[in-house]
Amino acid sequence: MNDRLKDNLRGCAWRAAVCFVCGLTAFSARADNEDLSAREERAMRAAVERVAPSVVAIETIGGRQRAGQAIVGAGPTTGLIISTDGYIVSSAFDFSPKPASIVVRLPGGARVPAQLVATDHNRMLVLLKVEAEAALPTPEAVPESEVRIGQWAIAVGRTFDGGQPNVSVGIVSALDRVWGKAVQSDAKISPNNYGGPLVDIRGRVLGVLAPLSPTKGAEATSVEWYDSGIGFAVPMGQILQIFPRLKAGEDLKPGLMGVSLAGRDMYADAPVIASCRPNSPAYKAGIKAGDKIVQLAGRDIVRQSQMMYELNRRYAGDPVKVAVLRGEKRLEFDLELVDHLDPYQRPFFGILPRRDPVEEPDGVLVRYVYPDSPAAKAGVQPGDKVVAAAGKPVKDRYELVEIAAAIEFGQNTAMEIVRGDERIKFDAIWSTEPETVPAELPPAITEREAFADERPAVGSFSVKVPEFKNDALAYVPADYDPRLRYAVLTWFASSGDFKDEDVLARWKAHCDRRGLILLAPKPAEQGKWQKSDLEFAAKALDQLRAVYQTDSLRVAVGGHEIGGALAYAMAFAHRGQLRGVAAIDAPLAETPPENDPVYRLDFYVTRAKGSKSAPAIEAALKALGERKYAVCIRDQGEQGRELNDEELGELLRWLDTLDKF
Amino acid sequence: MYQQRSAIGRLASPSARTGRLRLGALAALLCFGAAQQQAQASPSFAAVVRGVQPKIVKIYGAGGFRGLEPYQSGFLISPEGHVLTVWSYVLDTEFITVTLDDGRKFEAKLLGADPRLELALLKIEAADLPYFDLAQAAAAETGTRVLAFSNLFGVATGDEPASVQHGSVAVKSRLEARRGVFETPYRGDVYVLDAMTNNPGAAGGALTDRQGRLLGMLGKELRNSLNGAWLNYAVPTEALAPTVAEIRSGKFVARSPDADQDRPEHALSADVLGLVLVPDVLDRTPPYIDRIRSGSPAAKAGLRPDDLVVFVNNQLVQSCQTLTAEIERIDRADRVRLTVLRDQKLVEAELEAERSNP
Numbered sequence A: 001m002n003d004r005l006k007d008n009l010r011g012c013a014w015r016a017a018v019c020f021v022c023g024l025t026a027f028s029a030r031a032d033n034e035d036l037s038a039r040e041e042r043a044m045r046a047a048v049e050r051v052a053p054s055v056v057a058i059e060t061i062g063g064r065q066r067a068g069q070a071i072v073g074a075g076p077t078t079g080l081i082i083s084t085d086g087y088i089v090s091s092a093f094d095f096s097p098k099p100a101s102i103v104v105r106l107p108g109g110a111r112v113p114a115q116l117v118a119t120d121h122n123r124m125l126v127l128l129k130v131e132a133e134a135a136l137p138t139p140e141a142v143p144e145s146e147v148r149i150g151q152w153a154i155a156v157g158r159t160f161d162g163g164q165p166n167v168s169v170g171i172v173s174a175l176d177r178v179w180g181k182a183v184q185s186d187a188k189i190s191p192n193n194y195g196g197p198l199v200d201i202r203g204r205v206l207g208v209l210a211p212l213s214p215t216k217g218a219e220a221t222s223v224e225w226y227d228s229g230i231g232f233a234v235p236m237g238q239i240l241q242i243f244p245r246l247k248a249g250e251d252l253k254p255g256l257m258g259v260s261l262a263g264r265d266m267y268a269d270a271p272v273i274a275s276c277r278p279n280s281p282a283y284k285a286g287i288k289a290g291d292k293i294v295q296l297a298g299r300d301i302v303r304q305s306q307m308m309y310e311l312n313r314r315y316a317g318d319p320v321k322v323a324v325l326r327g328e329k330r331l332e333f334d335l336e337l338v339d340h341l342d343p344y345q346r347p348f349f350g351i352l353p354r355r356d357p358v359e360e361p362d363g364v365l366v367r368y369v370y371p372d373s374p375a376a377k378a379g380v381q382p383g384d385k386v387v388a389a390a391g392k393p394v395k396d397r398y399e400l401v402e403i404a405a406a407i408e409f410g411q412n413t414a415m416e417i418v419r420g421d422e423r424i425k426f427d428a429i430w431s432t433e434p435e436t437v438p439a440e441l442p443p444a445i446t447e448r449e450a451f452a453d454e455r456p457a458v459g460s461f462s463v464k465v466p467e468f469k470n471d472a473l474a475y476v477p478a479d480y481d482p483r484l485r486y487a488v489l490t491w492f493a494s495s496g497d498f499k500d501e502d503v504l505a506r507w508k509a510h511c512d513r514r515g516l517i518l519l520a521p522k523p524a525e526q527g528k529w530q531k532s533d534l535e536f537a538a539k540a541l542d543q544l545r546a547v548y549q550t551d552s553l554r555v556a557v558g559g560h561e562i563g564g565a566l567a568y569a570m571a572f573a574h575r576g577q578l579r580g581v582a583a584i585d586a587p588l589a590e591t592p593p594e595n596d597p598v599y600r601l602d603f604y605v606t607r608a609k610g611s612k613s614a615p616a617i618e619a620a621l622k623a624l625g626e627r628k629y630a631v632c633i634r635d636q637g638e639q640g641r642e643l644n645d646e647e648l649g650e651l652l653r654w655l656d657t658l659d660k661f
Numbered sequence B: 001m002y003q004q005r006s007a008i009g010r011l012a013s014p015s016a017r018t019g020r021l022r023l024g025a026l027a028a029l030l031c032f033g034a035a036q037q038q039a040q041a042s043p044s045f046a047a048v049v050r051g052v053q054p055k056i057v058k059i060y061g062a063g064g065f066r067g068l069e070p071y072q073s074g075f076l077i078s079p080e081g082h083v084l085t086v087w088s089y090v091l092d093t094e095f096i097t098v099t100l101d102d103g104r105k106f107e108a109k110l111l112g113a114d115p116r117l118e119l120a121l122l123k124i125e126a127a128d129l130p131y132f133d134l135a136q137a138a139a140a141e142t143g144t145r146v147l148a149f150s151n152l153f154g155v156a157t158g159d160e161p162a163s164v165q166h167g168s169v170a171v172k173s174r175l176e177a178r179r180g181v182f183e184t185p186y187r188g189d190v191y192v193l194d195a196m197t198n199n200p201g202a203a204g205g206a207l208t209d210r211q212g213r214l215l216g217m218l219g220k221e222l223r224n225s226l227n228g229a230w231l232n233y234a235v236p237t238e239a240l241a242p243t244v245a246e247i248r249s250g251k252f253v254a255r256s257p258d259a260d261q262d263r264p265e266h267a268l269s270a271d272v273l274g275l276v277l278v279p280d281v282l283d284r285t286p287p288y289i290d291r292i293r294s295g296s297p298a299a300k301a302g303l304r305p306d307d308l309v310v311f312v313n314n315q316l317v318q319s320c321q322t323l324t325a326e327i328e329r330i331d332r333a334d335r336v337r338l339t340v341l342r343d344q345k346l347v348e349a350e351l352e353a354e355r356s357n358p
Helices: A003-019 A023-029 A033-054 A236-247 A281-285 A304-312 A397-406 A500-514 A531-547 A562-573 A614-626 A645-656 B002-007 B014-037 B045-055 B237-249 B320-327
Strands: A055-061 A077-081 A087-091 A101-105 A111-120 A125-130 A152-157 A166-176 A182-185 A197-199 A205-209 A231-235 A259-261 A273-276 A292-296 A319-326 A329-336 A351-353 A364-369 A385-389 A412-419 A422-429 A459-464 A471-476 A486-492 A516-521 A550-560 A580-584 A602-607 A630-635 B056-060 B071-076 B082-086 B096-099 B105-114 B119-123 B145-150 B163-174 B189-193 B206-209 B214-218 B233-236 B275-277 B289-292 B308-312 B336-342 B345-351
Touching: A033 A055, A033 A152, A033 A166, A033 A197, A055 A087, A055 B308, A077 A205, A087 A205, A087 A236, A101 A125, A101 B308, A111 A236, A111 B345, A125 A236, A152 A182, A152 A205, A152 A231, A182 A205, A205 A236, A231 A236, A273 A281, A273 A397, A281 A329, A292 A304, A385 A397, A397 A550, A459 A500, A459 A531, A471 A500, A471 A531, A486 A500, A486 A531, A486 A562, A486 A645, A500 A516, A500 A645, A516 A531, A531 A550, A531 A562, A550 A562, A550 A645, A562 A580, A580 A645, A602 A614, A602 A645, A614 A630, A630 A645, B045 B056, B045 B145, B045 B163, B045 B206, B056 B082, B071 B145, B071 B214, B082 B214, B082 B237, B105 B237, B119 B237, B145 B189, B145 B214, B189 B214, B214 B237, B233 B237, B275 B320, B308 B320
Parallel strands: A486 A516, A486 A550, A550 A580, A580 A602, A602 A630
Antiparallel strands: A055 A077, A055 A101, A077 A087, A087 A125, A101 A111, A111 A125, A152 A166, A152 A197, A166 A182, A166 B163, A182 A231, A197 A205, A205 A231, A259 A273, A292 A319, A319 A329, A351 A364, A364 A385, A385 A412, A412 A422, A459 A471, A471 A516, B056 B071, B056 B096, B071 B082, B082 B119, B096 B105, B105 B119, B145 B163, B145 B206, B163 B189, B189 B233, B206 B214, B214 B233, B275 B289, B308 B336, B336 B345
């Protein structure tokens, strides 16, 4: 047995002993364990000593601080020298607040100013440059193919006083994590070592520690995961690959192709394109809605997740070869990913559909025609049935969403309706969505006999979710009929301190009259909304929707003041579920996501000149406008306040029109 | 209880909390397992753990509301029942209970406490107890494998042994220099650990090396105000031993923690030096020099408008606010070394305030 193999075996025994109880026996049975333990400790120290000359401490001076409770990277952070002439890689953690100045403390103790050369927004790294008088020491990298799950991984930072490196010992937990961008380790990875190296037992670099998020998209740092036993390092091989681009001063951004996919489950559904964003790389290359992606960058693709894996690793500017199936025909396209897409604007035909339950629907029955809309201009009347759009047969409202997603704004679209016995075909140019809510709406369903069979609880009740301290007040219309589908509104009160009877007094009659299910969550800590309350609200909504028949096109969330800010946050975090946001005198705390053809999202926003949130509300309206969302704006005049009866009526009608086309 | 903790917002996020929690659970598992394995494991971790656990005690006292757990950890440092622990609200009661590893319960007397070191010495009436000898403390360095013994989250009760966690010393470093980063009166070296040792109830526990020799005492929960990360640490034995000896011999005089302990009588100011900074309008306004008063110490030292002050006496200053605070810690009689950034070069300047103008 050679020495290296022996080392490996001992390493394994050690790890088992450290990690699990059952290992203790195996470990203690070894006669030489004391010796082994000491030797291993020495090996680790040697590994740290070997890489330490390349590990620098970085200080930032000045810079914008993020607001709220977000963790701010203001402390010292760590960097890794990757070239003898002074290029240093660090994580983007400490650099998001845009520091005025950066000072690097070299391992010898010398302090030198550094320039920020470029940022990698996909892997959350930055490249710095210092002027060095002598050649700087660079570390050795482990070839990516040699990295094995279970091998030692030591995280090295330099953020504590005195300038010595700080270490955390763990193992390589997984490879190819975060869409292939990272090695995962259970060493404690935190702001104390972000930007520093993850090294093997020989002091060779496995990767650079970065606050990557396995769940959020690119560009979202995920400091929440710090010290959790789940940490990530960007493999050195990938860093060296992008080094020339960063060195040239190129900021690297996630690469976008410009397609929306149909379906909901990215681990099960095939990547069938629901729509191509106009002027996107996919659009320009000639990819069309309905195409199924079968190969991307040389890899065969069956599920959407495989496509994401290939795409998320790439940058804007990267070329990608895409093969699609259009019907039976295989087509190949070459396209270049971009960092920015023109915002999507949802085209509007001008009708509201009826919502009578139909056993075998064969079209969408028109309930209401918007004045001056393309539909009105084409002479569409209430009672007409839309049976085809853009050359595709329309069965029901849900299908029409998918078809409408592929319709282009301002383009001629073939429509087909049935009126009595007559089939009428015409072309219409779908245009902009209305900014106002119709003052009166005809009923969406025909009156029917009360439902006589067994049905779930109606009226007001409390909703609890296991693991959460919160509860929520729910109200289901007294005449709830499981043959129909109901709108759901999750409502966050401004303070979270509300009396059930007050809420019911305000909403109950409306819920009964309009077939609306209300969910009013309460905070876990009385009177104080927190982020975790959103999770509760989302789960409570899921529970409610599992029991009651709800209309997925009319599930909305709203709130007053801080409650409205929560509504925004909940809608952005749960786009798959929510179709509307009502923000009453409420600020928007985050950047809204891009508008999306499939995950429709409409807004009802109130503004008031003298509101304390006025600047934030105007900023929100601007941000939503830039992303071409359909926003219904209600001016409350001088002072921001809760909705009055007239405004509440308007809000309810807005909710009633979320399924407009 | 845990949810209550996370709900009062002391944590970065629920996910991080879960992470900390799970480790606690694992640690508990490890300790019960260790007890079962003890028969076969002589020169091993298990043996070490077995030797140390009888020296660890569970302490119960005040608290029990709003996320303040009414318990903490401690360890025996004499055969006749001296218990070393952290000074905290838990001890702020006349009824302090100490439960030994064998389940015996004692009422404890508070012999003394040093708020500056955050230590307290308790005494129970017992004899022939296993103990750590503070005079024979070991030392550790970066990378040293360590064991942390404590009753974190209060999982052990009665005669259940304390929980054991395993980790390494991340670094031995001072808490002092970055003022205001950590909310603790303690200024001195700590062993920073890479295991989640500092959880509710863990404070006062023992940190040992692989041989079970005492390295230090686990500190309270502490969060880095600069980067928001929780710190896991222990105060080295050598920092505690002299005060413990003083308390035991009755010679200890309590000194209250003084926030202004390092504030001089005649504090320096930017104005005295002739420095006018840019208006402080942001959260972290970079400390650029706006103007220099002619003939002032700053002018004599060659400082110029638009210089960015980066260090004061080698202390990093990240904003106008921290610059002002740092300068106010210096006595007017002392020289000040400013490091400024000018044209992407660091320039050193030494300033001396006018003595004639105190």
